[in-house]
Every structure is written in structure tokens, then in C-alpha cells.
Amino acid sequence: MSLSAVLSRIDDQLPAALDRLTGLLRIPSISTDPAYAGDCEAAADWLVSDLQSLGVKAEKRATPGRPMVVGHIDGPADGSGPHLLFYGHYDVQPVDPLALWHTDPFAPELQDTPHGKVIRARGASDDKGQLMTFVEACRAYKDVTGALPCRITFFFEGEEESGSPSLIPFMRENAAELSADLALICDTSMVAPGVPSIASQLRGMLKDEFTITGPRIDLHSGHYGGPALNPLREISRIIASFHDDTGRVAVEGFYEGVHEVPADLLRQWESCGFDEHEYLSSVGMTRAHGEAGYSALVQQWARPTLEINGLWGGYQGAGTKTVIPSEAHCKLTCRLVGDMDPDSLRQKVRKHVEDRLSPDAKITWNQDLDGSPAAVMNISRPEFEAARQALSDEWAREAVFTGMGGSIPIAGFFKEVLGLDAMLIGFAQEDDAIHSPNEKYNVQSFHKGIRSWARVLDALAK
């Protein structure tokens, strides 16, 4: 009963909700540029005030960088329902190149486009618009029922776009206050337009870098070409050995902890609306080049990789220099899935390289690069299926547990620091131009996003 009243209230109040979002978007809360530190304070103040207006005990909390906003509100008087922690970030990316914007990035505009109405401004999608979908769902609930269906802690940071330096220390210092039953994060995209998505697995990362030294000094290829060990040949041979002919990584033990995608999840993915042709052709590819036997989507979401991100040595200028260089350099990253362990994987990769070095070749490894495991959400928890059903109801389309090829570090931090599982639900579209000029958020994403959260809260309360 009350849910349908809440949804009606959301529909009625959409113009007011857009007005509130517009107010937040007007604040140029760019975190990476100290010139905007005052604007970050203003955005935090705005959120404190907005949360207080719906009865949340909210405060701005100082950090060595930009402030956090923390707010608490109780759920039903009988104490039923889970305690949820909702995370978002109020800081935004810089706007340069400003010349490519068609409007002032901090003068939000509602615009009609061929794909529907949008609100255009820096942060409209990432993450102010997404963050406000949840706040507005709470407001509607409060307006209609006088209370929220669950106890909720709000947790907004202002440094997400500048590496979140204060986040982990703040979480550690305030772990008791931030404890909850489940974290909700609204900072992700839908896998395809109209397809509600819960990101349930994110790949981890291992970073490494090595230098191979051959001759003690750069040599002249007339004098030493032939007898000299050429480190560029050496590094090429080693890089070539990382993969077999089927695209599988040939490092011994690389696939330990990798699991095949369960059949039911794979079926969801196969019908999730992901456009493989568009995905590949938009960057000039006619096929997926990863491990044979896996679709592009599975390669991206559920298979580990070993990629070369940088490779260099010798002469790079115009014309020819007949040098045999002393050194060759390689930067690599692995994307991790399942239970792959970054530390043991690092040892395996290094052993693979060192086992293949020629006599007289020396190797040094960068000792300053880290790694993090994959984040695999605990979708066997009943809240995940409940949320999936709620999203399916709102969008009249089966919601999908998706993967993500990249990382969202916050999900791992919640687990590591607070012991909290996280559920990532977002309504952004691939074409939102986050981090780029002319960022926008679809009004449909905003509207149905608010409705989605109302349904999810209702479902989780039960």
C-alpha cells in the first residue's frame, strides 16, 4: 500500500526533486583543485542541510582534505528492517577542456534530446544525480509514511575524483559509527539502456613493472650488433611468452582461483542487452581478441588478463639511431577475478619472467606497485535477490547481476575496513559523458532511479 503511495509522491514531486538536484549541481565542487575547496565545503553544507530537512541527524565532518558528510536516521519504531549504509560522493571532475562544453558546466539545464530529456551539468551523472536518487527516495518515503522503512546511515565523501586519500583513515577512525548490515552504492551504469543492473563482480588489479638490462651501456650496432644481448629482443620474447596461441595467459598457476561463470548468471548476461558488435566496432575491432571460447562480455567481466600498458627502450626520435640500448622497460597490469590472490600472482608472474631470462640479462622490479583482489559480491544474500526483483518491477524488465571489467575501490574498502558487503546499483548510461565535456543524466534515470530505490528500500525492509 504505502509503496504505491510513495511512488506516486515521487512522480508528483519530480519537478521539485529536479530543482533540488539543480541546486547541488550549481556548486562547482571540484575536489582535485584547491581553488574549489570552499565549493566542496558548500556542497557538503548543502547536503547536510538537505538531509536535515528530511529528519536525518547529519553533520559535516572534517578530514585533512575535503569534508565527509555523515547522517543517521532510524527506521520503523519497532526496529524492524536492516541497517543500511548509503555511499555517494559530492565532488566532481574538473571541467576542462571548457571550450568543448556547449553550456556552463555549473549552470544546469534541462534539455530535450533525441533520446529523451536530460539534465546537463558537471556531476549530473557522476555522482550528484545518482546520489540524489537515493536521497529523494528517502524524502518521498518520509513525506508519505512519516518514517523510513529501514535504519539508514548516509555517508558522502568529497574526494572520490581525487583518489579518496581521507576515506580509509576516516572509515577506520569511525568504524563503529559506520557499521551497518549492508552498504548501498549508487555510482555505476546500467549495462544497456532500460536494463536495470546490479554490479555483482568487479575485477581486481595487480600492477607490476620491470626493467631488463643487457649491456652495461648503450652500444653501437656496428661494433656490437650480433654479439650483444639486445634487451629489446629479450623483453619482446618474454612478453610474447605471456600468452599462448589461444589468448590464454601462459604463466604457470595464473588461473588459480578463477571460476567459470555459473550457468544461471551466464544466461542473464547473454540476454542483458550488451551490444557486442557496437562495443567492438566502436574502437575498430571486428572480433574479441581475448581467450578463445569466451564472449567479449565474459572476457571483460569474468576472465583475468595480463596486459602490457607500457613498453619502451632505445631510440624513439626521428630517423634511425644504430643503438643497442642497455635497458628495456615494461609496465604491466593483471585484472583479477574470483579468488585470485594478488600477492601470490605477483610471484608467479615474476617467476615466469625470471625463468626465461637469457644469461647476462639482469632484471629489476618496481617495488612500489600494489594490487587488490577482485570484489565479488555476496549475491547469495537474500537482499540481492530482493533488490533484483524490486528493480525488475520498476523497469518491467528482468534486472541483471552484471560484472564490471574495472574496479570500484570503495566496494573493497567497505569489506576490508567495515566488514560490509556492498550492493552497487546505478542508473547512469554509457553515453553520460562522465569525466568529459557536456556530462548529462537522463531525467528518466533520475526519475526511475528514485522510484527504484523506493522499491529496493521497501523490499529490503521486508
Next chain:
Amino acid sequence: MSLSAVLSRIDDQLPAALDRLTGLLRIPSISTDPAYAGDCEAAADWLVSDLQSLGVKAEKRATPGRPMVVGHIDGPADGSGPHLLFYGHYDVQPVDPLALWHTDPFAPELQDTPHGKVIRARGASDDKGQLMTFVEACRAYKDVTGALPCRITFFFEGEEESGSPSLIPFMRENAAELSADLALICDTSMVAPGVPSIASQLRGMLKDEFTITGPRIDLHSGHYGGPALNPLREISRIIASFHDDTGRVAVEGFYEGVHEVPADLLRQWESCGFDEHEYLSSVGMTRAHGEAGYSALVQQWARPTLEINGLWGGYQGAGTKTVIPSEAHCKLTCRLVGDMDPDSLRQKVRKHVEDRLSPDAKITWNQDLDGSPAAVMNISRPEFEAARQALSDEWAREAVFTGMGGSIPIAGFFKEVLGLDAMLIGFAQEDDAIHSPNEKYNVQSFHKGIRSWARVLDALAK
């Protein structure tokens, strides 16, 4: 009879000869820097005057760059003996880094060192000192006998250290004037201290460069890692395919035109005093890494190579960037021997690469890079054996027909433009620091160099 008188004269006049060399070394005739254009003119004038003082009809000849010096002098009145063309260059390398010089590079000093007396200055070895060994031999001959034993054309250029842009056009325009029976060049080293050397084979060169393009744009390895074709992996795989496990080049047809070293020449090389251990260990190597079954010297002088001189793509800065770059680049050079043809070799190398490209990989080749065949001297001409015997007499040690791993383009140009075989005899030492700070020429090299040329002229006249 007259030869021993000439040699005595050379011994007596060594101080005066060193004085004359000092005069030439004082002129900072750096060809690559326009600020020294006037000094190049002065060096050319100095040489014209010096040649005229021994009866040569010598002139400075303008070019679009630095001037040439051309001089002619007849041999014996009866017209006997061959007509020789002697080549050298009066320009020198820049002197930077000047701070590393212990003396003024253009204030020549005679110094005692643990390895004997040296004259220290820019150009002392390369090539003013070497050039003057021949001129001084002619002077001694003229002084003692009143004539030269052969007809001689002197040909000095002033752009050798800046790529000789005027050389081929000048040779073409003055081909009749520069015609002779044999060219003599004094711009090379002795294979080991005290071992007289005639460089009889120089490796040629093929230059090439390619770019492999994978994705249309740089990609994020979270979003595309796995499905994307990574051009750094692609280029590494292709470079790794250039050689087999024995160090042999695996490009089909690569060895066409390559000949094994004749047994008698190989015997000379084996006893030529080349110190393989020093050659390798001085640059940090414990073994020769070229084709299995060949010594380091044979690998350097008589075997072709395919070397990677530059390789790059992706991120080279500090830390990590999770990029899959759009492009990867490779610069390569081949050293050619025997009858290898640069043009057909280029096609073979390119075919090797293109045959191995993955679908979706595109390749572009630099179209501006050239090639030149190996220069193999015609040592079956009797002049070569005569000169070898003359050098052996002077140094009391069997002279050696050596190879060179690099190129001396002028030798090829004489053949190509003038149809002239060239004989390369030089007295420089590996430690002369040519092109480096504190360049020197051993006074023994200068003194015995002059005596060597006197003997060679005597031998060739017969």
C-alpha cells in the same frame, strides 16, 4: 734504396710533422655547427697551402656546404705506377660535453701516458691525424726523391661528421677529375695494438620502422582488457619471431647472399689479436649472444643481423596507467654482409611482419629510410697483397685483412659513383676516444702511419 732514405727522412722530420699536424688541429673545423663554417674554410685553406708546399696543384672547391679540397700531383716522369685517389676529411665532431675535457680541445698537447706519447685534441685521430700520415709520407718522398712514386689525387671533404650531404653530388659532377685506379682511405682503426689492418669488408645497412595500430583509440584496460587487441603484445610477438632459439634470423630468405668466411681469412682473424674476452666483458657480457657456432668476431664482421633499435608504446611515466594503447612502434636495422640486397631484404622483412599480423591489426611503414649493401673489397687485386706485405714489414707483424661491423659509406660511394675499389688502411686505436672528450692519437700511430704509407706507396709503385 730510396725507400730507406724516405723512412729515415720521416724519422728525422717527425717533430716538424707533428708541428704541422698541430697547426691543423688548432682550427676548430666543426662541420655540423654553422658557427664554425669559417673555421672549416680555414682548415680547407690550410690543407690547400700544405699540399701546394709539396708541389700539389691544390684548390679549395665550393659546395652548398663546407668546401672540398682537391689536389693533383704527377708521379714519376715515365708515367709508371698506378694513379691513386687519397680520401680524408678535415672536419671534426663537436666537443661537448666540454667540461669533460682535461685540456682545450683545440690547443693540441703532446702528453706522456702509460701507453706512450699521444697528441691530444679534437680531430687528432678522426681524421686530421690519420689524413696527415699520408700527406707527410708524400712530403718525405718528395723531399728525398724530388717526386712521388705514383700519380696521386688528394680529395678531402669537410662534411663527413655531418652526413656528407655534398659528397655524392660533387663526385658525380667531378667524376672525370676524380677518376683513378684505386682509392686509399685513412679513417679506420687497427684491430689490436700493433696489428696493421686493412679493412676489407664492411657491413651494409637496412633501416626500417613500423607502427602497429590495434584499437582506434587508447582504451581503458578495465573496460577493454581481454577483448582488445593490445598492439604492445602484438609487436612483442612479432619481434620475438624475428630470431630462432639459436640466434639465427628466422625471416625467410634472410641469408640469401651471405657467404661463409673463407678458411684462409678466418685463420688471419683467429690470430689477429682481437681480445674477445675484453670486447665482451667491457660491456658486461660473459658470452657472445649472436648466431650459435660463430665467434664474436665473426658475428660482428661477417654475419648479418636484425636488431631492434627502438621499441615503444603506451605509458612510460611514473606509476601505473591502465591503458591499452592504440599504437606500438618499432625501429629496426639490419647489418648486411656479402651480396645481400637491401631492397629485396626489406621486402622479406616486411613480409615476415605482415604475415604474422593478427586480424584487426594495421601496419604502417616508414617510407623514408634507406639501405646500402655491404662493401666487400676486391682483395684479389694485387695491390691489396702488396700493401699487406708493406704493412707487415713496417710493423714486424703479419698485417690482417679485417672486417668491420659498421659501415664507412664513402667506400661504397667510390665504387658506386666512380667505379673505384677502395683500400682502407688506418692506424687509430680503439681507445682514441673519437667523437668523445679527450680524443687523442698515439704518436706511434702517427709516426709509423707515415712510414706505413711510404712503404705502401713504394709497393704500389712497383
